Amino acid sequence: MDNKLLEVSGLTMRFGGLLAVNNVALEVNDQEIISVIGPNGAGKTTVFNCLTGFYQPTAGQVIYRGEPVQQLPGHVISRKGMVRTFQHVRLFKEMTVVENLLVAQHRHLNTSFLAGLFKTKSFKKAEAEGIERAANWLDRIGLAEFANRQAGNLAYGQQRRLEIARCMMTQPSLLMLDEPAAGLNPAETDELDELIVELRDQHKISILLIEHDMKLVMGISDRIYVVNQGCPLANGTPKEIQSNPDVIKAYLGEF
Numbered sequence: 001m002d003n004k005l006l007e008v009s010g011l012t013m014r015f016g017g018l019l020a021v022n023n024v025a026l027e028v029n030d031q032e033i034i035s036v037i038g039p040n041g042a043g044k045t046t047v048f049n050c051l052t053g054f055y056q057p058t059a060g061q062v063i064y065r066g067e068p069v070q071q072l073p074g075h076v077i078s079r080k081g082m083v084r085t086f087q088h089v090r091l092f093k094e095m096t097v098v099e100n101l102l103v104a105q106h107r108h109l110n111t112s113f114l115a116g117l118f119k120t121k122s123f124k125k126a127e128a129e130g131i132e133r134a135a136n137w138l139d140r141i142g143l144a145e146f147a148n149r150q151a152g153n154l155a156y157g158q159q160r161r162l163e164i165a166r167c168m169m170t171q172p173s174l175l176m177l178d179e180p181a182a183g184l185n186p187a188e189t190d191e192l193d194e195l196i197v198e199l200r201d202q203h204k205i206s207i208l209l210i211e212h213d214m215k216l217v218m219g220i221s222d223r224i225y226v227v228n229q230g231c232p233l234a235n236g237t238p239k240e241i242q243s244n245p246d247v248i249k250a251y252l253g254e255f
């Protein structure tokens with residue numbers, strides 16, 4: 001059986017005279033944790049922006065579950081099961097923790113406006129399922145007791161976990177995390193590590209990760225892609241990447 005989830009080839013993004021992403025290729029299979037690493041300004045976030053419809057790539061193909069998606073708008077791509085977080089936390093900070101989860105669910109409800117207006121049976125069922133799913137996620141990320149607190153008042157690490165749970169409310173197949181460990185303390189990073197692995201192993205999804213924390217990346221990734229100055233530099237298992245001379249040179253021996 002074909003287990004290819006995402007196939008990216010020739011991905012190129014030009015901003016005026018700047019070639020931010022140059023001919024990048026990558027592949028994500030079902031139930032894999034794939035990391036994209038590279039020095040600051042290498043083009044990692046631009047790759048994410050191209051994959052999720054925030055930017056229209058200058059060139060290249062993005063195939064998700066066998067279907068080209070590079071011309072589609074972001075909300076259509078996310079409905080297909082490819083969702084992301086951002087480098088900076090983007091919660092609805094004035095809303096409560098549980099409302100942040102329910103709002104994500106509502107955007108993905110397969111019911112019509114009229115069904116919502118008249119509270120049809122199918123709408124009520126979908127709504128009840130959403131509430132149950134939200135309760136489960138609150139439990140899992142240790143925020144059940146803060147369900148009615150304003151999201152903006154949570155500790156930073158809690159906000160990061162809430163963002164991931166919010167993505168999971170939409171039941172994605174591919175979760176893309178942009179520097180989820182940035183600003184976390186070591187204990188919070190360990191919790192994040194455990195959560196990401198659990199998403200792959202128990203929720204059976206794939207994770208595409210941009211991250212600078214090499215301990216985290218090397219510990220959880222099935223495969224790693226390295227980009228440098230917009231160009232693909234290497235890809236392989238964590239072990240292969242750690243001993244790749246080109247990678248070591250680009251990172252000046254950071255491993």
Ligand SMILES: Nc1ncnc2c1ncn2[C@@H]1O[C@H](COP(=O)(O)OP(=O)(O)OP(=O)(O)O)[C@@H](O)[C@H]1O
Pocket residue numbers: 015018020038039040041042043044045046047
């Ligand atoms: N909208 C934009 N307009 C012009 N230039 C941009 C835009 N977005 C990114 N760039 C440029 O593209 C290059 C790659 O940026 P990008 O944010 O993708 O790098 P990155 O690898 O994610 O960096 P970091 O690890 O620091 O987050 C940089 O030179 C950046 O200034």
